[in-house]
Amino acid sequence: MTRKLQVPLVTAEVDGQRVQVPEASTLLEAIRAAGKDVPTLCYHPVLEPIGACRICVVEVEGSRTLVPACIRRVEAGMRVRTDTPRVQLSRRMVVELLQGSVDTSLAPDVRRYAAEYGARPERWEPFAQEGPRAKHAPKVDNDLYVRDLDRCILCYRCVRACGEEVQNSFAIAVAGRGLAARIDPGFDLPLPDSACVFCGNCVAVCPTEALVPKTQFEMRRAGTWEEGRQQVVTTICPYCGVGCKLNLHVQDNRIVKVTAPLEDPITRGFLCVKGRFGWTYVHAGTAADPGGGAEPSTPPGNL
């Protein structure tokens, strides 16, 4: 089983440094192989790249435009520059455009890049119009996760996770066009009437809390969400026999969120509804039951 295929290598140059990577590697992979990095937003390590957010752009010698590193394949002899003023301008602008169009306050990556590239979204404010940036209330149409589309940067990660790459539910897609494009289950259906199976795998890949577990959403509102005080304990899901690893996020002896470790080859970070949301019973009947029960059929509470 350890038979290794001989993959031909290609040589490219990253910021003047020669690097050898397997054929069909992306520029991002080559850049990382060279010990460098570029910022990414729509890129996610377990999803296919789509090159939509354009923050990972780099200069490639001979190319008229900048090139998205996440999706472009390395070619032999390519000379790549990852941090020129031209590149920095694009990255700063992408961050400014995002910050000016949605609420990125809970998007740690965007905030980090904003600081790194010196984004000044306020310089667009004198020109801002009300209409196209109208705010929408968070959509709370079920008790497991919330859609706060004002935070959505349209990275398509959720759509990819819901679609053929992972979950194959195809419950959400991009609807509308241009600035009005948004993630929608179709015909503006509430999620429970859609094809959604509430695996929360979209939530797992969302980089901005546009999709967020309801527990987290409510604790944030109440001001009690304190990531710094949370411990993460890895265990195994209590339901079926697949053996998914769960990361239990625990605050004050309570589970506040469940995720799955990306590096686990069984889940790759993806779970089903029971694994991600079906944990509330361990707190049933105790004070501040976070999930509560829908007419529990069993007397709640440990004895």
Add this chain to the structure above:
Amino acid sequence: MSAAPLRGWGVELQRLEHVPPPTPEEQQALERVWGHLGPEERVGRRDLLLPALWAVQEARGWISYPAAAAICRELGLPPAEVYGVASFYALLATEPRPRRMIHLCDDIVCMLRGAEALAQTLHRLLGDPIQEPAHGQAYGGISRADGAASGEGPLPSVGWSRSPCLGQCERGVAALVGERVLLGLSPEALEERVRAWLRGGEGLADATPAPTHLGWKGEGTPLLLARCGRIVPTSLEDYRALGGYEGLKRAMTIGPEATIQEVERSGLIGRGGAAFPTGRKWALAAREPPPRYVVCNADESEPGTFKDRVLLEKDPFSVIEGLTIAGYAVGAERGYLYIRGEYPEGYRVLLQALEFARAAGYLGKRILGTDFSFDIEVRRGAGAYVCGEETALFNSIEGFRADPRNRPPFPTQVGLFRRPTAINNVETLACVPPILARGGDWYARLGTERSKGTKLVCVSGHVARPGLYEVPFGVPIRTVVEDLAGGVPGGRRVQAVLCGGAAGTFLLPEELDTPLAVETLQALGAALGSGALVVFDERTDLWTVVERIARFFRDESCGQCVPCRVGTQRQLEVVAELRRGGGRVDPEVRRLLEELAQVMRDASICGLGQLAPNAVLSSLRLLGKRP
């Protein structure tokens, strides 16, 4: 995206079992789309999605949830994706909408002809325009289960919306109403019509529109316009009598490789805007493994551009023959012709011409007795400028949202249905039959060193004879504007000429002596683009024009990448503010626009975003220096 989706795979369609059936009229419309395909054969035919959406849109005036659910069941598609596609297009409605919609063109050229007065008339008669969610209002109340209108009371019978350029610039103001395009509209005529419709009548017979001025000048002309207006467009006899199908015969005599060589020798470059050598494109596609496709891009949507419409309406066989030769050369068995939804007349003419071509053995099995079999399918767009971008066009045909794809890979390797594809513009393909018939060397003698042959130029705006003109490359722009189109009427002076449509650049009056050629315009920092020249006289408020262009791009951005999705909005906001402020551009604002422009050019996925700042930036050359 990984492997091609399986047939109807993974869609848990039982979820749709309890959605009510579509209305009988919706059902009948869908049956016509399915045609002879049995239920098993429909599943997985995602490429039938757009035709199916069109069918129910026309049957009811909007796409109801039950109708969409029926499409999902038949094609095996998830509702979210069907909605994602339906809501992408301006001509498709996912909310109840009046059956008769007036899509009034208020784009740059019709604007010059008084479109705003017509908009006021419609506003007075019909109230606010109905804009699709794609254009602003992101969330509407949408009725679902029952498929009935969600609002209070019955739907009005007539509604209206503002439309981007309808490609009728030489004879506007134009409005698209169902399968008709109303032309040369005046506020009075429009009011009379609308009142008739509101009373339930059909209104007046369409007035005969002003004829499209056609003209030519210089060596080799008329080549593309030789038949236009001189033949019955759908008459194969007429077409053949004037040299039709000689090109295909010659191609079949010399074989596919030699055909490609002939086109390469002609120096023909693409007429859609990108100016890529056509022969090389074919050669690249031909060396990839089959099946291969050829596609004709007839999604002409660049504001100010109407040449493809004229060719399709007046000489459809020339395009059909060109595409057939392309199919022969590339080794394709199937060609697609994608025509924009706003060209109902072109669509009708094409369908008929294709039928005649098939009946005469120019399409179908074993064409002209050879072992080459080839047929052409026509697909209709539904209101999206971005579909003119070739990879977006592929996605549109395939039934996906028309988001452009990242490249590489290029269409010649991974194109339509992920297969090697040669895609060419209408005018490009119309050049092919004469090249084959008369030889590539003959063609290469026309034009300039780097721009071979003749070019169709759409002249509109403030000229005496707006129309379509053919000249060999190298003729000064002034010749086209003044000699052929008659110059600015009323003795007024030219303020600027927008060259290449909304994605183009403003030329100053002193630049009009530039020869019309790819290389000369490039030297000016401009581009020929689609071959549109919109002339603005000295009285025009150019800021209004620039703002309309900025709005056009904001409305037409697919929304996929950040620089274009948000950048077009920011650009519009700044331009609007500048116009309101009387046009003063201080250096800081100028830098802001320039930075944004650079990022949109550098980092957008496709040409739409990359070209969106062109007109704005070039207008600063004219306007920025004013006090």
Add this chain to the structure above:
Amino acid sequence: MFGAGGGTNSYREMEETDLILLWGSNARETHPVMFLHMLKGVRRGARLIVVDPRRTSSAAFAHRWLPVRVGADIALANAMGRYILREGLLNEEFVREATEGFERYREAVEPYTLEYAEAVTGVPRELIAATAREYATAPRAMICWTLGITEHHNAVDTVFSLTNLALLTGHVGRYGSGLNPLRGQNNVQGGGDMGALPNRLVGFQDVEDPEVRARFERAWDCTIPPKAGWHLTAMYDAMEKGLLRGLYVIGENPVRSDANATRILRLFRELEFLVVQDIFLTATAELADVVLPAAAAWCESEGTVTSSERRVQRVRKALEPPGEARDDLWILQELAGRLGRPWDYPDAEAVWNEVRELSPLHRGMSYRRLEELGGIQWPCPSEDHPGELFLHGRLWKRPVEGPRAPFMPTHYEPPVDEVNEDYPLLLTTGRRLYFFNTGVQTALYRTPVPQEEYLVLHPRDAGRYGIAHGDRVRVCSRRGAVEATAWVESTVLPGLCFMTLHFPEKTPTNFLTVDAADPKSGTAEFKATAVRVEPVPRGRVLVEATREGAP
């Protein structure tokens, strides 16, 4: 299988196999994350063939769905076997070198012609033939199944009918080829590993083998009864006969989860002494003389569980258990001490190290290695062993290492509970995505669909019995009657209907089910109950079968 009680393949092999025969399993809903591995395989070109009486959500992803009649799986498998033989598609070398009992198998499947199978199973003959051909000729192929195979009165035979197909074609013991029972609970596999079976000691070692017993007796300083114990059904029979009068139940809710609940309730009431150890006061616990409140094993205590791919993984304590709830290990040690055996395991790891001493399968799995490797698949006989991706590679050694794999000829028998005029529909049971077993855990999160039992039935039957989608209906079997809401849908074939066991307090489905059980495994035939369905007049809110007892 062939001496080892576990699935032979790993999930990652599902991504690289050429054909998956998913038989009697709706893995899309019951094993969702594992199904994602199957989908990856399908995306890469594997064929997925689903055998199920229902057009399940798994079948929505399949290249082919074989709508087998409930309980006719043996006839289907035997017909496939016969077809493979007739067409010469068997793996002759493998059959000759690695198996035994082939001739008896050949004779046994001879009557199962395609025509006969079509008549019995309801699956069109060409689908049977095509499936057999594809399975036999695929370079790699695996069969995966769940309770659709094992919840029958002839469960073990049905499993044999599938393993016979693998032996016939050589689809076992290789990467991407094998036989995989998908485990329904997070530690069903681990329970078996640990000897929580009537005839096994830790590590699947035979309790009736004196040498094995001797080793355990030395380690434990006690005498182990030399005969296999009772499985669940046998225990109920023993309770019936008064042979079993006291019961200690840990983490199970049998009065809700076992078939013919009326009888189970009676048997539990008649017990002289009942101890229940659970995290909730379940319906079973309500009947107990003593209730021992336990910590939730997966998040309030330390230990290991074993998954369907034989992977032993660590569970860890994230929370302090509430109130007086205690770790299972603590409770058991306290009990042992009071019973005069003072055990002394300071922690779960100490127990595990004893497992490693006694079970060769687990010997190499130290806690340290389990942490480092993120889990290890048994067998792992030594600390330098990486664990096994797939089992039975030995069958491909020449000569075969160890015993040959035996063909086990089987014959079709219809389900016990007969459909007739009075009970014209066949009810089958299963799980739904959002819920789990008797709902003890899943009743307590806010599911996006109602916590309500549905009777899924075909539009034709709904029409026949005057039932509309959403109506309340009464479902009656020979043993009881319950109410549910009608869900009219074509995912079941006419004549078949479907319910779950998820809402036993409102709709105790097991009042309907039959306790006919497989004599070898002791599993009851949950999958086949003859029922009658009638509309409930509006306004009537009577549930005849209540938790109080029989109607």
